[in-house]
Amino acid sequence: MTFPMEEMNPISVEARDPSAVPDGLGSRRGLSVRITTSVAALMLIAVSIAIAGLVWAARKADNSAMRYELSLLRNGLDAEQQRIAKEVEHYAVGDAIYHFAHSRYRANWVHTHIASRLAESYSHDLVMVLTPLRRPIYANKNGSVWVPSIYDELLAENIDYLVRETQFAFAEHVYRRPSNKLVFMPDFTGNIDAAYRSTFQLVGGVPALVTIMAIAPLSANVALLEGLPSTLVTVRYVDDAFLQRISTVNRLMDLHFVAGAERTGNSESALPLYDSKSKLLGHLVWTPSKHGSAMMDEAGPMMVLALSVILLLAVGVLRHAHTSTVRLAESEAFAKHQALHDDLSGLPNRVLFSRRLEEALLQARRTETCLGVVYVDLDHFKEVNDTLGHYAGDELIKAVARRLQSCISPADTVSRISGDEFALLAVSRHDVAGVTDVCRKLEAAFSEPFTIADQTLHTSCSMGVVISSGEGHTPVELLRRADIALYRAKADGRGRYVQYESSMDDKLRLSRQIERELRTALVEDQFELLYQPQVTSDGATTVGVEALIRWNHPEKGMLSPGHFMPVVERSDLMWQIGAWVIRTACRAGHAWPGLLISVNVSPAQIRHADFAELLRTILEEENFDPRRLELEVTETVVMDHTHAAMRVFRELREIGVRIALDDFGTGYSSLSYLRRFSFEKFKIDRSFITSVETEPEAAAIVHTLIGLGDALGMHVTAEGIETQGQHRFLQAAGCETLQGFLFSRPVREEIISARLRDEAETDSNVTPLERAESSVA
Template sequence: MRILIVDDEPAMHDSYRRSFAGQRSEGGVALGTMAADLFGGTVGEVQGEQSADFALAHVDQGLDAVAAVERALADGKPFAVAFIDVRMPPGIDGRETAQRIRALDPEINLVIVTGFSDFSPIEISKVAGPTDKIFYIAKPFEVAEVTQTATALAKRWEIDRELKAARITLAAQVVQLEGQSAELAANESRAVHMATHDSLTDAPNRLAFLRALADRTRAEGLFATVMVDLDRFKLVNDTLGHLAGDALIREVCMILQRSAPEDALVARLGGDEFGILFETSDEAAGITACERLVAACSVSLQVFGNSVQGGASAGVVVSEGGQGHDPVDVMRRSDLALNDAKRSGRGIVRLFDESMDEGIRFRRRVEGGLSQAIAKGELSLVYQPIVSRDAVEVVGFEALIRWSTDEYGAMSPSTFIPIAEESNLIHELGDWVLREALPVLKQWPDQYVSVNFSPRQFRRHDFVGHIMDSVERAGVEPARLQIEITETAIFDDAERAAETLYKLRQMGFRIALDDFGTGYSSLYNIRKFALDCLKIDRSFIDGMSRERESAAIVHSIIHLGRALGLGVIAEGVETEAQVQALKLAGASHFQGYFFSRPVGADVALGMAGARYLGGQDDVAGDGPPPPRQLGNGMLN
């Protein structure tokens, strides 16, 4: 440790030399105790430091001391402590010496040594502080007093330097982490942008448009949904090439963005089709805005040196927000209006009306008939067995609803379930399914029944209480009821869905995620929600033998489920080849026509009692296989 001695009296320099040569006074222990209290550590540690080596530098005047400190800093060998006499005629006094040294070296510890001073300690501290780096010793001093002070301050100086270096390192690491965090945030932002924007035009894509439309349907007020399609676009592609077609799409996109109403969302949905979403006061205002858009597109454009006559047609539907409209259906209606515009010629705007959609009238008739179906006794349940992988043991049945109408005969669930879902009829239908299925379940030895619940049912405020009340009234254990839901049911409000599923699991109910793999949020859902098993959508099972992609998806889902300790049920199994492939992949359970068609309650009771099935497709059921489809399990 380097110590600077500043004093104009040669005798004082001799005293310092003798002090640091190891001489101690009888009061050394007491001073050691004082130093330990002031600077930390034990008495033994502080006294032990007296044996440390000190390199003393002696100067007679203040200016010499300032020069010595400056040289030491330049050489990279700074002083730890400086002992400074206050009175040093004829040069600068100790106060100014301390001030100048402090200006050069903020880290050095200063010890003012004086018998009498013209300056108070406070005055010196003001110019040579901070106060925790300036100390005082009175003349005449004890040897131990000097050595203990030097030892303690030198040790403190060393620690201060280490802490400063650590702070610098930490600050650098913080800066580095902040840079990495900013880079990650930028990468995430780019990834989100890429996922929701069209790569050709950088406009929002179909996914972003659907999300915005879904949000807008929940808000109050009138809004317009517009589908725009370019006229004669195929001719440009065929005559000038796809690069020219891409250039034309970019030009038209910019025209639509400039011409759309304020705050409108302009998205490229794919190909030469655009979607536009904006607020409107009424249908007339919406049509006027669309006519301006079509007129703006009807201009001559230069594409790769060629003059191309632009043109577009538009279909628009004006909707009232907050009415529970399905965003996909809103887009379908505006698309119907666009199709009518394209059939009527080019450069035309068409407003959607009910006459464009015969399906709407049909849906209304179905809705009316469905509201009377329970009272008329037109509904029935069939049960399709769910079998284990190895022993072909019947472990459960999925309850499937059927409707035989006077007007249309047997109606496919794929037709009436979506209609019921759009109205409150789905609640009546779901309640009827539980009332019918639970008494049947009581007759089985120990199998469970799997019941589908639609998104609207799942979101009802008393859903958990209603299900619990139903099983209690039927005298059925919750563990024997499997609740099947799709990702759609939980996607709109993930936090509420997670809480609902947690409560159901706590009560003992089984939870199955149906049609797994068809939703883009699958991995997020499987991690977040309390589930017992996954049901692989039948479209992937059917495609295994034809499409590498389907086979890869099936294998991935099975491996993911097994890794998370979940059961994996393969739906729509119809062939021996599918069974063998699924067994090799590791599926835990099967369901499909290879084992049994959906059967009536009596046949299901016989299967439950027998417990085991052989691979078969000749079990009595409710007719030929229905067409394959996606969606709610009630549709099987």
């Protein structure tokens, strides 16, 4: 709104008759009325818009709450199905259960050890055992033996096909061992190692959850009978107790079942319940929470009152200047706080930490006491961000900040330096023992898991410690030394604390020198790949090669990986050098059609979120068949980086490459890793092969590992073979692929090509992979 300029000029009262009405005063009063009216109108419009927005928000909140409760109910039903299936699993899977409920059926045993316990302990209403021909031989109703025909009367027509599916699902995981013994070896990905089906069904006109599970042994040592298994069928009625459990857990009001297709009123929500054939059984109905409407009911009168009050708020304009001043002062104080504290964790930042450290050094000099600086770094924090997202990473940072603060005294300081790095200033401990005691307390604190975004995270921290009496030390120097000690803690395996020593400076300088030389080597193409053949069990045919990197150092000559790979893996060079190795091996592989190319992959590569995409790009650019590429990983990858490894392995298999477990048996080898990650191959470590001729224990272990590979359907390669005796032993033991100096040292690609030409003269019509398969057969 604009006004004439003269109306905006101030009135000079002194120049006018006091008894007269000042010129323009009436018009100014009118202007004031118009402004007041306009402001009131604008406020009224604003209030109206606010009320309309409140109504809209209330309705949206109601709808959102209803959708949320619908999701809760669905998840609650799924959880209940899983819970009951887990109950049934305890009484359907077991060696004795398989024996007395299937192999040598005993009704009394079934009644005592299965049916009665399910009925009494878990409130299962009906428990039945069906023969392999899906005929009932036992029934129990509410804990009492019942006529088996109850199955035909209530269930057979609707679930017979599910029983059949369950039996066939069991049969898919039955394997025949070389001894002609049948064993059950499930590989289910869920938390239930059993073949089962679960469905809602009307049983005698009452909705019920029906669970069908194949009776199976728990141990793979139990021989199975030929044919399909018997099955355990349980019925749990969807009664008040059943629904009360779900409604209590999910806070649903008045949850009940309505049969048929009856519709609910406007004040109720409903979830349709279907059986396994998608037939509508009825609806689960509850009274939804209407927080939005409740808020509207409460806020409506207040909005009317606010309309009256708003007109009086014009008086508040007079206080605006004062309020602005106060707010400015608060803003300045907040800005000063933010300048010295970390936004995410609320801890002091590097600037404030340096100030306090400088003050502490002065105090230590005056009092002739010691202080400690501890640099703390979270181990594998990037894996949390990559697998759970940055929100989970931020929440972990805040949780770590709280836990660090709980481990120190009020006089000490914890600061977030950057990313996942923290620094601790210990001034309350005046000797080395006191500071190391703080480190042990931190280790104990990190041994407890963190719960982030409904995930339980086990994380450790690496710590670098420096002790100072204040003399001759600056904050920058102390932080540098703590960082060096932290670097050493990471190099020593993480999850520990290391106190700074002067010799660490020399080691760090050497490591950084090697890193600089490695960067030069990458630019000047000083790296070279050698290839060690992998041969069939008779040693006559090459079926694959393992690519092994060497560094042709301009001064030190040819260096093996042990001289430089530890530095590579601790730096960002691993990504570039690893990509170079894969690309170079693929290029060389074009000269060897059908030959399997094995490349070692480090944990740093597996942790990288873009590793699979990088590999896909290299294979496409080099036009290399992914089925001929085998990536070898160590047990460290699957033990320390489980989530990242599972994700990357899944992506790699989609590409088509093979994955082998290297050096199997040297670490905390576990059958669960072989089953969980489904490796195509594992390699027996040379430490076992070296001793097979002299140590019966080593020979027995190798025999067992080869048998294990055969039982799991996995390829097995023995590496490190150097004598004819080792060769004969492994050939007799049935090891399909061999590797070692006995057959060839790592050589350049032209020697591999010459070797293949010599072998081709013996049989020019068979590819290396076909020879390998023939050898295995």
